[in-house]
Amino acid sequence: MENNSSQSIVNDNKPTSIDEEDTHTLDMELQESNDSLIDVITTMEHNSSKQDVENKGSDKIVKHFITNCVSTRTQGLPEGWKAIAHDSGHMLYLNLATRIATYSKPFDLKEGSARHHHTPLSSIPCLEQKKHMERVNQNQETLVKDETISPEELIKYSKQIYDYETKFFDKIDRSIPKGLRKRKFIDSLHSNKEKVEIVPAHQPTKPPEDFPSNDQLIDIECPGMNGKKDKVVKFNPIGKSSTNILHEYVQRSMKTKVYYVEEKMEFDIDTFRCNGYIVINELVQKNLIDNKKVVSKVGKIEKINKEDEIHLFIGSGKGKSKKEAKLKAGVNCVKLFHEDLTFDESGVCNAIGGKKVDNDDIIEFFKSVDIDNENLADLCEKSGQLLPGKILQIAIKKHPSYGVRELSTAHRTMDNGNYLFTLKFGNILIEHECKNKKNGKHVAAQKFLKCLHPDLKTWGEIIEIYGTKLQASKDSKSSTQDDIIKLATKFLEENRIRSKHSCEPNYEVLNALKEHHKKFFENYKEELVEQHINDYKKPILHPDIAAKVSRKKELENPTPLWKNAL
Incomplete structure (x- = not known):
């Protein structure tokens, strides 16, 4: 094993x-x-x-080229333009200053008409390429410098792509004013007598037949200067002072200035005297000095040499104050040019040729105009009413928060070239974008007033509150004061003539004041509250304590208008 x-x-x-x-x-x-x-x-x-x-092959840039195009695409460009090859193979034209690009070749009009010129063929790429290929196929010379086509040829080509409609218009005289010329153009558009409901915004509309101030305009002939044509300006004198009308007329019609010289009269009831003068130039020499009708009204041609100017006397006025004398001098000077103007005692024009416009008619007309209508400022100016911007200032002064808060206004230019107006008062913020700066601020004011009064829809309701009624109350107040002052002046003059003591009581003035106080009591009688003699309250003398108490009362019972401004 x-x-x-x-x-x-x-x-x-x-x-x-x-x-x-x-x-x-x-x-x-x-x-x-x-x-x-x-x-x-x-x-x-x-x-x-x-x-x-x-x-390595992907590092190469792919470029596309058009081989059968015209060889002059980059030649003859206006100053500031540059030709750039686009990735598509077409040529792009870039304005270096504005970064505006176009595929059509720009060209310089120079002194040619923008509407009636012959169009360069190079500015229409498709038609230029078509004609270029026709020449190539016929073995003709392809380079044609500054080739143009007529409007008829361009219409013939465009009809292959676009649908055309031909209309006939009446020829309009260019010498008439621009506004009237545009209105006639609009009328010629509708010569077939068909009613048109829509009118483009850029074309002016014809004033309605029931416009309250159709007969309240005067014509001022303005001579052309520096090669310009003469023109006629429509001016509404209603509601304007005599000095305002005089300056407007003289500056427009005679291109000169007005001067006033005040004098004090010691031995006269009217303490002050005012003389009106204008600077003499070629138009004054032609319209006044060489005009026998005007010379007969003035009486005597009086000239004053002042520095390097020669002044011509045109009228004078007397008054108890410098302002009153100046307004009366303005009235006499204006009537030298327009006899049909009617003025009241305060020097304000109220009618032309005796025709007056009732305030009720004005309110009735503006009740058909919305508050936010963009043409409202123009209508107010023509009818002699306060502009929306002025109405807004009055509304802010009557507001409970006036003094505590201020109305802040601002405007800036936007990227698209329009203007942006901003109005702020408390928690109310209004912004309005517009193209016209002058009209934009009024439209912004209209929107602000609409925000303050959401229950009101038309401008007639606004001027009932701020416009006409306010002006009427102001006129009645000033007329009452003037009457009392006249009574006192008359009493002093009578005492001076009779050699009486000036400290004697003037019963006429005292009775007038008594009647005025009774009227004031009747107006505010319903607002009075009976108070027992034992309910006496100690008055608040410190202003800060009074302001706190007033603020507390307002918070206990605030009004809707005051709530809106919190």
């Missing part, structure tokens, strides 16, 4: 033929794996080199 075991051990340690075959097989497999690994590495190197070639 032991021999057999030892023999088996010896046999195990001894190599056999089977072990040699296994070793050979392993060597073969190892060789094959090495070969396959070499093939993989070779393939990877080949792929990487191929990818590098492709990557």
